[in-house]
Amino acid sequence: MKEGPDIAGLAALIGDPARANMLSALMAGKALTAGELAGEAGVTPQTASGHLARLVDAGLLLVEVQGRHRYYRIAGPDVAEALETLLVLAERTGRVRARPGPRDEAMRAARRCYDHLAGTAGVAMFDALVANGDLTVGSDGLAPSAAGRARFVAFGIDMDELEGRRRPMCRACLDWSERRPHLAGSLGAALMAAFVSRGWATPDRKTRAMRFTDKGRAEFEAFLRPAARRHVADG
Amino acid sequence: MKEGPDIAGLAALIGDPARANMLSALMAGKALTAGELAGEAGVTPQTASGHLARLVDAGLLLVEVQGRHRYYRIAGPDVAEALETLLVLAERTGRVRARPGPRDEAMRAARRCYDHLAGTAGVAMFDALVANGDLTVGSDGLAPSAAGRARFVAFGIDMDELEGRRRPMCRACLDWSERRPHLAGSLGAALMAAFVSRGWATPDRKTRAMRFTDKGRAEFEAFLRPAARRHVADG
DNA sequence: TCCACGTTTCGGCAGCGGCCGAAACGTCAG
């Protein structure tokens, strides 16, 4: 018995598979209900409830009561950072879980992270915008180029309005399943809103998945193509 | 659940009290024998042996055989970093087993955290750079000011090269022993490298401690002083 | 008011895993 923080209790808390799954699910940043987290962890609601109570008690999660739902989220950046560090270390030491689990492919393909597009589609969009020169990555962060700005305006985004907001327009958000960045910020939100309003994709009500229609998927992919080859389908 | 790092297994490994005690004991940087670690953990040698085997197998510890002794040490900086993060989080969430004691004084004074300077010296440098206006703390994070940029260039840091990298240039990293931030990121790394190449400090080979020479310590402290009062010793 | 639903509490079961005693292995000293 020495001095120092009780690292064991904390790590043991994170070390349970069900709790770790819940924490991982919450790493995307969105608050989830107890029932959703039970599904994520693959346990019954009553089991999940016990785990969540312990995580809240330990200060790792915050809970917000809305009606008969309880929304849980990561308590703060330091918790997220600790989890991220563990994830990186787990990856370096070659620990990849091969757990069987009923996780649907739709979430992986496209989901919303807060209010912007994440998942494979989100990462693909980010990559395409950068590759096309619509977004520039600098030391100050992310910004739309002049060409990109014109393109977004042509797509129906009110860039002047976005620039006037306090919220950062472009932010790179690390994608959980892809481990690569996708576009966050007010521009990311505006783009996803535009996809929805055009009927390209609809948010699943129960999950965070975004369900693209076939036509919407095709138009989305056209949107990602370099400006030169794009036909004028985005009017 | 799809693939992804097995955070649960890793955290569970750290989460056992006996193993956590051993890891904490090894955080000082020195290699310890299996018997010593058994004592640290408060378990019998045969129990400790099992734990150590698992930690080595998981890649958290390295073992070096010397005669009939086996010396165990932390496998690498990333492991130490993960443990530090957990320690900080455990402290923030109020999980303290006792008072945070001085432990190894040299480690507390100056050590390397990954590749940048931590400990009292690291925190002092961070405070000085912010106080002098060389670094600015904004909502977007940390960034060098124009004056700071010029100063780092004058100190021999290739700022253009740092800006070209994907790695964030400036990051505030919470210091374990000081509980206050120090400078991480590529700039933090470049600064520590500069200190070493100038002979101000040398990394201890067995531990993560940084040993300043008397002259180096004086020059380092001069470096921290406001630009106005600084003499041109940093050319 | 009644019912449906999300969530929590309680109780009991079962399994994992940490612990130690005993014993074997390897090294060093005499």
Add this chain to the structure above:
DNA sequence: CTGACGTTTCGGCCGCTGCCGAAACGTGGA
């Protein structure tokens, strides 16, 4: 070679805790 010592392996015990079924609680809708 023999004995001491550090360390590991084996076997078995035992406690912790994660799990679920059942039931209670609170909210929202009909």
